[in-house]
Amino acid sequence: MDLIQEAMKLPVDNFLGMLIYAVIYMLITGIVVSLALRFIPNRLPYTVKSMIVGIAVFISLIVWWNTIIK
Template identity: 65%
Template sequence: MDMIRESMALPVDNFLGMLIYAVIYMVVAGLISGLSLTFIPNRFPYAVKSLIVFIAIVISLLIWWQVILSPALEI
C-alpha cells in the first residue's frame, strides 16, 4: 500500500502512478458518459447523443492530461 501511495504523489513521475490515475479518470469518464446517456432525452437523434458523450470523454482526457501528464513531462 505504501508503494501505491508513493506512486500517486503529485507530480507523477512513474508508470504505476500514471496508470492508476488513468484508470481512475477512465472510470470517471465512463460514469460521466453513462450518466449523460441516462439523462439525455430519447427524442434527441443518436448523433447528438454520441456527440455529447464524445465531448464528455474529451473533456475528461484533457483534464487527465493537464493534471497528470503535463507535470510529469516537465520533470
C-alpha cells in the first residue's frame, strides 16, 4: 500500500502512478460516457452520438495528461 501511495503523489514521475491515474480516468470516462449515451435521445444520428462520446473521451485524456504533468 505504501508503494501505491508513493506512486500517486503529484507530480507523477513513474510508470505505476501514470498507470493508476490512467485506470482511474478510464473508469470515470466510462461512467460519463455511459450516462451520456443513456440520456442522448435515440432520434440523433449515430455519427452525432459518436462525436459526443469522442469529445468526452478526448476531454478526459486532456484532464488526465494535465493531472500527470501538474
